[in-house]
C-alpha cells in the first residue's frame with residue numbers, strides 16, 4: 001500500500017479502461033457464454049436451443065471418449081512433467097558443479113524456450129518420421145519398429161518428447177536459480193559432517209530445492225494441459241484412435257470441427273474449473289514463499 | 293520568505309490513530325525551528341501536514357498570510373529534504389535540481405543560473421552530471437539540499453535529513469545546514485529525534501510528546517527551564533537526574549514538590565554535601581567521567597572531572613539554584 | 628565447489644554435453660534437411676551433414692513459398708508474425724503499466740473489483756473459452772485483421788502484477804518529492820515511473836515478444852485469408868499439404884525461419900530474458 005496517492009477520481013478509470021474493456025469483451029463475456037451454453041442444447045440445424053440443465057455434463061461423464069481424454073491428459077501431463085523436470089534437474093545439478101563454463105552451457109540450453117510449441121512438434125514429427133526420420137532408423141537397428149501413425153504408444157511418446165523438450169529450458173533456468181540460492185555453507189557443513197556428493201544431494205540439496213520443485217510442478221502441469229495444444233495439432237491431431245486427444249484439443253475439436261456447442265461448452269467449464277484449481281494452488285504456494 | 297502559523301492543528305489517521313493534537317506555533321520569518329521528540333511522537337506527521345503531503349484533520353496552517361489547508365504541496369511554496377534524500381535515481385544531479393523549476397516553467401536561463409548558484413554554495417559543481425548512485429552519502433545529502441535551495445521557497449522543511457549519515461559526517465553537515473540557513477535566511481522547520489542536533493541547530497525548539505507540544509523555547513530556555521519531567525529527561529545528555537522528592541527529604545523544596553531534578557553536571561563532590569551516593573559504575577569519557585550510583589534507592593548520575601578522586605561512596609553537593617522541581621502528577625514544572 | 632573431484636567434474640561436463648546435444652538435435656536435423664533438395668530424401672533416411680542448397684531453399688521460401696499448400700511466401704508470414712508479436716508485446720505492456728499505475732497510485736471506489744477482474748484473466752486461457760471468444764471476434768468483424776490477431780490476447784494479469792510489484796518498491800518519498808516539485812500524476816508517470824521501470828519493461832518485452840510470435844491456436848482460427856497467415860500457424864498448413872510429397876527440405880527451412888527471430892532474441896538478450904522469465908513468475 002502506498003502512503004502517497006493522487007487524488008484524481010476519473011483518471012484511474014481512464015488508465016484502467018483499455019485493460020478492463022478487453023477483459024470484459026474477450027475474457028469475461030466469452031467465459032459467461034461458455035457457462036451459459038453448457039446448460040443449453042442446440043438442435044441439429046442450430047435453429048432452436050433449449051435449457052437442459054446439467055445434462056451436457058452428465059453426457060460428458062458418460063462418454064467413454066471424454067473419460068479416455070481425461071485419462072490421456074493425466075498420463076500425458078505426468079509424463080511431460082516428470083521427463084522434462086528430471087532431465088532439467090540433472091543438467092542444472094551438472095551446471096552447478098561447473099564454474100567457469102556454466103554461462104556457456106546456460107546459453108546453449110535456454111534457447112528452446114523460444115521455439116514455438118507448434119514448431120517443436122513439427123521438428124520431432126520429422127525426426128520420428130517413419131519413412132525418412134533418423135530416430136526410426138536408429139530404433140530399427142535395436143529391433144523396434146517405430147510408427148506413430150498407427151501405434152498409440154508411439155504417438156503418445158512422440159508428443160510427450162516434443163512437449164517435454166520445449167520445456168527443458170524453463171525448468172533448467174529455475175532449477176539453476178534454486179540451486180544457487182542454497183547457501184554453500186550448508187553443503188560445506190554437510191561435507192564436514194562426512195556426507196559424500198550423492199548423500200549431500202539427497203539430504204541437503206533436494207529438500208532445500210523443494211519450493212522450486214513444487215512451483216515447477218504446477219507450472220509444468222499447467223503447461224502440459226493447456227500450452228501443448230499446438231504440439232498435438234501440429235503432429236498427431238489427437239490420434240491415432242484418440243490416443244493423444246488431450247482435453248484442450250478435444251474442446252477445440254468438438255467445438256470447431258464437430259460443431260457440438262453444448263458439449264464443447266461443458267468441457268470448457270470443466271477446464272476452467274481445473275485452471276482455477278491450479279491457480280489457487282500456485283498462489284497459496286507463492287504466499288508461502290513470501291513468508292520465508 | 294514567510295512566516296508560518298499553526299493554529300490548533302491535529303491529525304487523525306484514517307485508521308483512527310491520533311498522531312497530532314492541538315498544536316499551535318507561530319514561526320517568524322527567517323526563523324529556524326526544530327521539532328524534536330522521541331520516535332513516533334508525530335514530528336513527521338506535523339511536518340508533512342505543513343508540506344501538504346498529509347491532509348490536515350483539524351486546525352489551520354498558514355504560510356505567509358495564506359491558509360494552505362486545501363492547497364497542493366507544489367503550490368505551497370515550500371521545499372522539503374527527506375531522510376533518504378529521495379533523489380530521482382535516473383536523473384543526473386543537474387536534472388534533479390532543475391526538475392521542480394522545469395515543472396514551474398521557469399525560463400531555461402534562470403534555471404541554469406539557479407543551479408549554478410546552488411552548486412556553488414553547496415560545492416557540488418563537479419558532480420552535476422553524475423547520477424545520484426555515483427555519489428557518497430554526504431554528497432547526496434548536499435544534492436537534496438540543493439534541490440530545495442534552487443526553488444528559493446518560502447520555507448525549507450527537513451525530515452531527519454542527517455539520520456542516514458555516519459556520526460562524523462552528521463556533525464559537519466549539521467554545521468553546514470546552520471551556516472546555510474544563516475546565509476539564506478529562509479524560514480526552516482527541521483525534524484529530528486536527536487536532542488543534540490536539535491539544540492545546536494534551533495533558534496527555537498518545539499518539544500513534542502505523544503502528538504502534543506511539551507514546550508516551545510530557545511535551546512537554552514528549554515535546557516535551563518524544562519517545562520516538564522519529559523522535557524527534562526529528553527533534552528540534555530547525560531539526562532537530568534529525576535528523583536522522587538521523598539527519597540531526598542534533605543533537599544530544599546522536596547517538601548512541596550513531587551519530583552526533584554538535578555543535572556549531572558550540577559552535582560559536585562563535597563565531603564559535607566547533603567547527598568550520599570554509593571558508586572555502582574564509572575564511565576570514562578576522556579575529558580570527563582560519568583559516575584553512576586544510588587541514593588536512597590534511586591539511580592543518580594554525576595559528571596565530574598576525570599582527575600576527581602573516586603571511592604565506593606561519595607558525598608555530593610549541588611550548585612545553588614540548580615534544582616528543578618516538578619509536580620508528582622503530570623510532571624509539570626513548579627516555579 | 629566443496630571438494631575437488633576430477634571424476635565428478637568430468638561426469639558433469641559429459642552430462643552437459645550430452646544434454647546440449649539432445650537439446651540441439653531436432654534443430655540440427657532441421658538445419659541439415661533445409662540445405663538439401665527433395666531428391667536427397669529419396670534414399671530412405673535424411674543425410675547427417677548439411678548440403679549445398681541452403682541459400683537456394685531459403686531464398687525460394689522467403690519470397691515464393693510453396694504455392695500448392697495455399698500459404699503465402701514465408702517472408703509475408705514472417706512479417707505478419709512480426710506485426711502480431713510487436714502489437715501483442717507493446718499492447719500488453721501499455722495497458723498493463725497504466726492499469727498498475729491506477730491500482731497502486733489511486734484510491735477509488737470499486738478498486739478491488741477492478742483488480743479482481745484483471746486477476747481473473749489469469750484463470751481463463753484462450754484454450755478454455757475458444758469457441759465463444761471466436762464468436763465475439765467474428766461478430767466484431769475482426770477476423771483476418773491485425774487487430775483481431777492481437778487485441779484479444781493483450782489483457783494480462785501477469786504483466787499488471789509485475790508492474791504493480793515494481794511500483795510498490797519505489798519509495799513513497801520519491802513520489803512526494805515529485806509532488807512538491809510540481810509533478811501531477813501523468814507527469815510523474817512519464818518522468819519518474821516509466822524511466823524507473825525501463826529494465827522491467829525491456830525484460831517483459833523479450834518474454835512477450837516470444838509469446839506473441841509463438842501464438843498458434845488463435846491465428847489459426849481467425850485467419851482464413853492467407854494474407855494474414857503467421858508463420859507459426861502457417862507452417863502446419865504447409866506441412867499438411869506437403870506431407871504426402873517429399874518436400875521436407877522446404878518445411879524445415881520454414882521451421883528454421885520460424886524459430887530464428889525468437890531464438891535470436893533469447894540468445895542476444897539472455898540477461899533480460901532470464902530477468903523477465905523470473906519476474907513474470909512472481
Ligand SMILES: Nc1ncnc2c1ncn2[C@@H]1O[C@H](COP(=O)(O)OP(=O)(O)O)[C@@H](O)[C@H]1O
Nearest residue numbers: 305307309311330331332333334335336337338
Ligand atoms: N500513514 C499512517 N497511518 C496510520 N498511522 C500512522 C501513519 N503514519 C504515522 N502513523 C502513526 O502516527 C504516529 C506518529 O508518526 P510519525 O509522525 O511518523 O512519528 P515520528 O516522525 O515522530 O517518528 C505514530 O504512532 C505512527 O504509528
Ligand SMILES: [Mg+2]
Nearest residue numbers: 335336337452
Ligand atoms: Mg519521522
